[in-house]
Amino acid sequence: MTKFIETQPDTWEIGGKTLNSRLLIGSALYPSPANMENAIKISGAQIVTVSLRRQAAGDTTSKGGHQFWDIIKSMGIEVLPNTAGSHSAKEAITTAQMAREVFGTNWVKLEVIGDQYNLQPDPFETVKAAEILIKEGFEVFPYTTDDLVVAKRLAEVGCRIIMPWGSMIGSGKGLMNPDNLVAIRKQFPELKLIIDAGIGKPSHATQAMELGYDGVLLNSAIALAQDPVKMADAFRVAVEAGRLGYEAGVMKEREFASPSTPTVGTPFWHQFED
Amino acid sequence: MIEVIVNGKRTTIASGLNIKEAITALEYKGEGFALALNGTFVAISTYETTIVRENDSIEILAPVQGG
Numbered sequence: 001m002t003k004f005i006e007t008q009p010d011t012w013e014i015g016g017k018t019l020n021s022r023l024l025i026g027s028a029l030y031p032s033p034a035n036m037e038n039a040i041k042i043s044g045a046q047i048v049t050v051s052l053r054r055q056a057a058g059d060t061t062s063k064g065g066h067q068f069w070d071i072i073k074s075m076g077i078e079v080l081p082n083t084a085g086s087h088s089a090k091e092a093i094t095t096a097q098m099a100r101e102v103f104g105t106n107w108v109k110l111e112v113i114g115d116q117y118n119l120q121p122d123p124f125e126t127v128k129a130a131e132i133l134i135k136e137g138f139e140v141f142p143y144t145t146d147d148l149v150v151a152k153r154l155a156e157v158g159c160r161i162i163m164p165w166g167s168m169i170g171s172g173k174g175l176m177n178p179d180n181l182v183a184i185r186k187q188f189p190e191l192k193l194i195i196d197a198g199i200g201k202p203s204h205a206t207q208a209m210e211l212g213y214d215g216v217l218l219n220s221a222i223a224l225a226q227d228p229v230k231m232a233d234a235f236r237v238a239v240e241a242g243r244l245g246y247e248a249g250v251m252k253e254r255e256f257a258s259p260s261t262p263t264v265g266t267p268f269w270h271q272f273e274d
Numbered sequence: 275m276i277e278v279i280v281n282g283k284r285t286t287i288a289s290g291l292n293i294k295e296a297i298t299a300l301e302y303k304g305e306g307f308a309l310a311l312n313g314t315f316v317a318i319s320t321y322e323t324t325i326v327r328e329n330d331s332i333e334i335l336a337p338v339q340g341g
Contacts (some may be wrong), residue, residue: 026341036339051340052308054281054333057301066306069337082340090313097315098308098335169341219341 010243012214014161014192015107015139017078019046022209023239024080024194025232026219027072035228037071043222043232047078049109051085052099080141082109087122089129096133108133109163109196109217110142119169123150131157143196146180148187155188162188163196163217166208170220172200175207185212202231202238209242210250279331289328293321297334307336 011018025045030036040048050072072079081099086092089112096108110129114122121144130140134157144150146164154162164184167173175181176198185193192215195208199218208216216239225231276289280300287299293309293316309316310333316324326332 026339028339028341030339049340051338052335053338055302055307055336057280058303066337068339069306072337084340094310094313094315095335098310101308101315101317102306102335102337 010240014047014214015141017046019078020044021046021236021239022215022243023205023235024049024196024215024217025222026217027068028219029223030228033067033071036068036223037075039222039228039232040075040077042229042236044236045077047080047217048072048075049080049082049217049219050103051082052095052102078107079103079105080107080109081105082143083111083129084113086112086129087114087125088112089125089132092125092129093132096129096138097136100138106137107139107141110140121145121165123147123153126150127153127157130154130159134158141194141196146177146184148180148183151184151188155191159191161192161194163194165197166195166204167198169197171198172221173198174200174204175211178207178211181208181211181213202234205235205238206242206245209239210245212246215239276326276328278326278329281332281334287326291326293324293326296326296332297321300334302334307334309334 011020021044023043023045024047025040025043026049027036030039081103083092083095086095092110092112099108100106110126112122112125112129114120123144126142126144130142133140140159141161141163142154142159143163144154151162164181167176193213194215194217195213196217199205199216199221201221205216222228222231222235275286277284277286287296291299311324312331
């Protein structure tokens, strides 16, 4: 893609790492491990989410586990283990501790689910788990709703990163409550804010970035596209576009029409009419 | 022999085994997994000093794709 303005590379810092890409990508639901690898590469993402599940005895290939993990390790990118499936702070903390040992990172995407139907995070258990994990030296990436007060509680217990949902996990509905997301952004300019969950198409990611969010985390929107690799490229561009738009400063909305073409010298207009 | 629950399924192992011996007996090989005993994480460094007891619940987890 041609760049008409030579800008400094867009680097940013999160969890002690300096990165170029503001797109965080999941590793699940792809048609094949090779497709996953290509999609991650094309997306430019430097953080990929992973998880832990029960391993059968004597089985080193269950659920594509080891092949998948070998691919991720070979890519030289940061891994962000999640605590998906946890329904209490205790389960999430134990999962995080296990993930730290297996994946060799103190990063954890903290997910404590409070409702099985819409996979809404449990704010009380999430805050409780975050506080304990931070004391144990974890860099916590908490998945939360767009509730300002929950974000405030997470910040109070030491979270430097907060990840409000756009909408329900896997729904593809985009940003349900942009005003709430703006309020969180304005309240916490010093925190790293990532939109996590609900992104369905590239324009949703652009919108999130235009709101001033530091990044977006998504999985289904790419993995479930008809062509995941092409969609990964689309999201790469969409995130860059949104960030550039935010940095450029979006014009203020107006409640009235305002012509963009100069009115001076408008043809066929006569001062003496009427 | 004692009864234990491994990844949600009941099974039997010899009594008095530590975690390292138990996972060998259960045919878990190599590395790349982590273990919790009765819902509490057990670090590899403490496998040999942690004894498995009757009705203990063991979770053995390995990397998978995640969102």
